[in-house]
Structure formats: structure tokens, C-alpha cells
Amino acid sequence: MTASMSRMERRFAALKEENRAALVTFVTAGDPDYDNSLNTLLGLPAAGADVIELGMPFTDPMADGAAIQLGSQRALNNGQNMVKTLQMVCELRKQDQDTPLVLMGYYNPVYRYGVDKFLQEAAEAGVDGLIVVDLPPEHDDELCIPAREVGIHFIRLATPTTDARRLPGVLNNTSGFLYYVSSTGVTGAAAPTPEKVQAEVEAIRAHTDIPIGVGFGIRTPEQAARIARFADGVVVGSALVDCIANAESPAAGTEAVLALTRDLAASIRTARQ
Template sequence: MTTNSRMQRRFAALKDENRAALVTFTTAGDPNYEHSLNTLLGLPGAGADVIELGMPFTDPMADGAAIQLGSQRALANGQNMVKTLQMVRELRKQDQDTPLVLMGYYNPIYRYGVDTFLKEAADAGVDGLIVVDLPPEHDDELCVPAAAVGIHFIRLATPTTDAKRLPGVLANTSGFLYYVSSTGVTGAAAPTPEKVQREVEVIRAHTDIPIGVGFGIRTPEQAARIAQFADGVVVGSALVDCIAGAQTPEAGTAAVLSLVSELSSAIRTAR
């Protein structure tokens, strides 16, 4: 893994600014390719520091209803891995600085072909992967090959990740560590910030890698509180809900970018 990647440069710059990153999640192709791409292209200007782009999958078992439905909308409108990688290429035509992470499940990558996927992802400008159903025991399948082509493998830690398990989680993690602040699926109610802060401090004693916190963060006020101690604040379901609740696809894009702007402003003044 390069020591001067786009991801590392972004977190180093934010550390100099003494603020957390706003990490946004939307699903590629939700509600359709055109409007999902418009949303993606607008995220950096609205204040997203790191972008997570979901790879739609028929059985997203770690996700709550909002993101499950987002995947269904995308798949129903023809989204596939080829189109998802094309969205990344389109972003890179106008933005060479914002790190982009593909997030999802191993099945679509496996079916696409790991070597082909990694080559095309690296060429397109993907900076990292979050693959929620590949534990450290299977690092040789995707994590190690991803690092070989310069793509970070971002691991998840949870409140149930104990001292015995943590070293394995951290071993090949790079870019940042995604701390899932609650057990259950995405979009679930968040625990108290004080409890999350204590848990993040325990992990920070074992690693220098940036730690992003997600699951259940929906409002600027919640984001600002998490930003006081985390290196990144991850918001996903609330953004996907903006798309689901909009009267038109154009209104969905506008709602997402408006909320991102509000979240960004809150995070920038949190410390």
C-alpha cells in the first residue's frame, strides 16, 4: 500500500484542520443511474470528505430497511458492477482529491472476478473497500490482493469486538477503521455518545489508524457530538431516506446534498 494515498492525504489534511471527516454513504444506482450519478458528483461540493458508494446486492444482511430498499430500487433499474465502476470514473473526471470507498458484500465481487474487479476498480479511481461479510480469516481472498493494487481494505469493529479479536481486525486494515457504534443493522438507534467515546478510546490505544464512527447518526447535532472525538462521522441511512422520501429523483438529490451541507457545517464547528 502506498504511503501517500488519496485517503491518507485527506485524513492528514483534516488532522491539520483539527476536524473530523464527514463520510457519506449512498447506493450506486439509487433511484436510477442518472440521478445517483448527479448525487455522487454533488457530494464533494456539499461537504463530503470521504464518499462511500454502495454496491447494490440482493441480500444485504447487515443493512436495515432503508439501505435494503435502496439496493432494490437500484437493481430494479438495472444497476450492476459495470455501471457502478463507471460512476467512479465519472467522478474522477471532475474530482481527483475526494477518497471514494466501495461498500457492500463479497458475492458481487466474486461473481465479477476478484482480479478483474480489483484491476478495474483501481483504474477507475477507487480508494478503498468495505466488504462486510469477509472476516480477517479470509484476507487472502480480497484484502491482501486489494492492498497489492493500492486499494485500502477498511475493516469494521463493533461493540462486541473484544481484546482477543481486535488485533486480527486491525492487522490488515488501512485507510480508516469503521467503528460500528451499535449492534444490529444499519440505521438502528445509536447508543449514547459517551459510551461510543469510551469504546473508541479503547481501540485508539491499539492503533494510529483514523477511526470513523457510524450506524444511527442522522442529524447535524448527532454528527457534531461524534465529531468531537472521532476522526470521521459516517452517515448513510439518513441520506438514503432522503432519496426514498422525495417526490421526484431531482428532489432526492437536492435533499441529500442539503443534508450533507448541514452535516458538514456541524462537523466543521464541533471542536
């Protein structure tokens, strides 16, 4: 590792040396409210999250299933906005300078906030990457290239329907890691078949050296361990958001998220032994 490497690159390089996959956790900023969401965010690194995806709430999260849709709605109903989301990143950086953080969501809130303003403030806050699911490679000039110019990775999604003709475009300008969507449909869908996903990941690896994280439908430590045997990262989101939705209180929701994170991390750390 070198000093010129980004926080994301350092994290994946270190995990490669440890011969284990990254646990990538997703929670929605402001779900169920700002204070409890911040407590959850601040607790994730110690619970075992190697990379954090922080959802930017949006009224129409079309790629997400019911769990994350409802999480976005809870956050918006309690006043979450882009200013507060970036402030949460600032709060994380006050106590953690090592864990990569990715903002994930849709282009509309970024566009309304102002692309230049958003990128400047995101970089200053300590954001490491962006996943914007509704901006395809054909629109790289809008956000992807400007993000990379300020040192923020732009992480693209590949799916089972991304064929050999489409893949080069997906990989072009992608950095940080590639998010492989293991099943068609929305987030929280049926669990992927590990053998099928492994073959698809290996096919992509023939075209790139970038780390590949696998997500969609991974809910349990056992499922995470199976994916961790071959993926560079395991992404878990809906199961964590459900912990908040099903909790008796917001504080209990935070503890449930962190407890599941600890279990997921433990399973991933031993997956290749």
C-alpha cells in the first residue's frame, strides 16, 4: 500500500492481504430519525463493517424493495435532507478516518442540491464513493467524471443481464469497487444461488482487476459466508433496514443493526478458513 492510495483502495488492499471479503453494510441516512440513525452509523465500524453505504433518502427509490422504500419514507417524514446526510458523514469522520463511506441513491436529490455544490461538500465531509443507480455510463459527464475529478470513486452496478457488449461501458470510469447485483429485481429479493453468482463474478474478473462486491438478497450470516468465499465484498442492506423497522424502539433498532452486523462480520471473517 502507498500513501497515494485512497481510503477505499487501502481498505480493499488490506483485506486482500488478510484473505477475506469486505462486509459492506447499507443503512438509510435519517432512518428512523437523525439521532438514532447517527448512532447506528457511528457504531457500524466497531461492529465489523468494512465499508459503509449510506442511503440518500428519496421519494421514489425505484430499484429498491419495500424495506428500503419504507426506510427512505421514515427518514423523509422525520426531516432528513441532503444537508443532514452530509453532516452525518462529518460526524463519522470526527471519530473514524479509516472506514470508507459511500453515498448511495438516485440522481434527483443530487441534481436538486446542485452537482458542483454536492461534490464539493461531499468531498470535504469525507465521502469516498457514490453509487447512483439511475445514471448509466452514457451520462458519465453529469456526475461520474466530475466526482472522480474531486477524488470520489464512482461505483457502478453490473447485473446478471449485463452482457459482454455492455460490460466494457459499465467498467469504464468505474472505480472503488464494482457492485454486482446478484439477482434481477429490486433490493431484498430472493437469495442468490452462490454457484451461479460465482461463475458470473469470475466471468467479470476476466475483464477487470477492480474489487467486486456482491449484493441483493443476502440476509443471513450463512448466506454472507457463502458469497464471501469468492467475492471481494458482501453487501447487506435490506436485512439491516428491517432491523430498524421491526424494532420496538429506535434505540433497539440501532442495537439490532449492530448485532446483525457483528454476526455477519464474524461469518465473513471465517468464510475462507
